[in-house]
Amino acid sequence: MARHARNAVPALGLRANAAQFSLLVAVNALVGGMVGQQQTVLPLLATEEFGLTGFTFIFTYVAAFGVTKAIANYFAGMLSDRYGRKPVLLGGWLFAVPVPLMLIFAPDWGWVIAANVLLGINQGLTWSTTVVMKIDLVGARQRGLAMGLNEAAGYGAVAVSSLLAGYLAGQYGLRPAPFLLGLFYTALALLLSGVFVRETRGHARLESRTHVPRADGIHDHLHEDLTGRQILVQASLREPALSSASLAGLVNNLNFGLAWGLFPLLFATAGLPAAQIGLLFALYPGVWGAGQLATGALSDRIGRKHLITAGMALQAAALAVIAASDGFAGWAAGTVLLGAGTAMVYPTLLAVVGDVAHPAWRGRAVGIYRVWRDLGYAAGAILGGITADLLGLHAAVWAAAVLSAATAAVVAARMYETLPPRTG
Template sequence: MAGMSQRPSISNEATVPTSRPPRLGLRENAAQFALLVAVNALVGGMVGQQQTVLPLLAQDEFGLTGYTFIFTYVAAFGITKAAANWFAGTFSDRFGRKPVLLVGWLFAIPVPLMLILAPNWGWVVAANVLLGINQGLTWSTTVVMKIDLVGPARRGMAMGLNEAAGYGAVAVTSLLAGYLAEQYGLRPAPFLLGIAYTALALLLSGVFIRETRGHARLEAGQHTPRADGIHDHLHADLTDRQIFVQTSLTEPALSAASQAGLVNNLNFGLSWGLFPLLFATADLPVAQIGLLFALYPGVWGAGQLITGALSDRIGRKHLITAGMTTQAAALAVIAASNGFTGWAAGTVLLGAGTAMVYPTLLAVIGDVAHPAWRGRAVGVYRVWRDLGYAVGAVLGGIVADLVGLDAAVWAAAGISAVSAAVVAVRMYETHRRPSRTSSSAGSVG
């Protein structure tokens, strides 16, 4: 990848002027943190506007019937979002967080208009390429900015709030888009939400959000090595290539988190394209399909308000292992069911399992990555995680075409069980609780 030999260092860059010196902590940065939570809710809403509607649009307006072909828009979204995550991490370390956030929202402007006007499926795929860039740049950047603000002691809580806002908005917007589609048709009403979200996000990001790189510099100057020496090989001055290799393959906690993240979004990508079609086999109305689809990210989003903070108290590893196992069980319930009740129970359980894992994996990255290359580590992790969208869409489409919808869900259940085993064997506990360490716990030396 271009630029992997670069060594941008937080400590060597000019500090952005602010009205007061930066301080770490959730309470100390409550106003900015709340604004970032609101912006990330708008990021999630951009996905929610289309999740219920596009699979039905593919069948009803474009006459698409092959599952693999229908899932192309999910694959296009996942691949471009994964690539955008890399650039979000690299550019946020090099140029600052706020410019990346603003550029990400500029890519969102054409998306709802393209979906409204699309004369063929190619327009839908192209819109999801732009949406993937928007999501990768904006969501990754809000993650890094929140980690910057809160410091090491509250990372789990910060990620829980961030992901709860994002996926809660996915759920609410999916439900609202389903209602609008049933009342007013598949186009244009559901996609008017995206126009409003983009305008509000540009206002908040451009006028009210402040740069947070100074907070990362502050933490970098305060961190101390772990007493057990487990991170002695991870120092501040790593190249982009070294960061990529450590996060992807060689560092046990980072690489275990990366594979678990990929499987999480494999499940999400498969559900995005497949669940509405599976639920439609029972001749459920659009609004009820929208409710079923909203249950998964709804429980996922709300649950993270608890699980993120819980990981700060009990640690990361066992919560992740339990969450991956719960997802496997939930997918088995969905595959074995054939009506609203069973599918509702399965999607609620799937949301609960994902809530255990999603913010906790991000907290693991924050625990292990040095503040000087945190943005890039988050970016690499999210490259692998969001490739799961494409893997889930393609795998789900192929298996559904060859064997059936239920078989595709069973396959995802098996993959989730294997992922849980990998975390149990490979990941070590990354969180040092504040009661046992100094205020800089969780940073690497």
């Protein structure tokens, strides 16, 4: 009976795959928790234990994380299309094993950077793979909902872990207590991924066999047998929806990378304690994570383009509020708005990639999109660090606000609506 169930013909849809989908949501929450355990703590560790003062130097760990995660995204897509999703997921979690220990015992900042290189590989391989697996399972009709649930779990866990790590740091010190969370997350994720998660590439093959091109001919140039180089060019430059999504993803994560490295330092200028800094930082991914429960499904009903445009514009306004503030109330309002704008954009961009990419090269398309998106971490760290060193912390936030507003304009002008027309 167990062998028959394992070899059963796959079915597409959220309800038909509820158990596996829910398990992958839980795994992705653990992926997000690995980031959240360090976001509140590492900027404080840099200044208080290692005596670092230059913002650009402090942000090197964010840049190292972003670059390695971006590269890992590319290989996650390529390898998952070639060898299957589950082996890539398991391999990604193996890279996470030493990360908490390196942060606990780090004698200098170089160890922190090295730990974030490994964490970037872990995040790129595991998060990309869970995204592709969920798109595989649900089929065409519920991509937005699937991505909303996936990203809500991941970034909700970032928020909860950031808050919990800030509390642990305030109660027990910056090390080792906050990083014990990562040891627990890694052990649980290896158990779930190794024993209970099942391969989903068969679902992608099923969708590929039943794939029907759009009647309006928009995707006629994106056929099944594109080469890896052709996919890269289309997703980066030529295809209007895919390339616009890549740009919006990059700027969105530029904001996140800047917030990761800069916000705790900005909030500390007002003399706020670690617990309040942790609360402020948790508001951003908290609203972001919870909001995606609604925005992903909303994009399945009203479409993708206008939600993305409005979300980038709201992020610009939120960053302007943060830049213009100098106390808890203004920063709290700004981070809530920033989380709301990000929630409108994040799952919707992934749904755009799922709409446009053929099932045969979906993993590679998601990987390339996430390469550009996660290079935003490094761009945010570099932009934030250099601008903060030259002009101050508030000026760095203003720069990100301008870039977000410009991106909203580009998406409005270039992206077409990708939500497949309803039939029947």
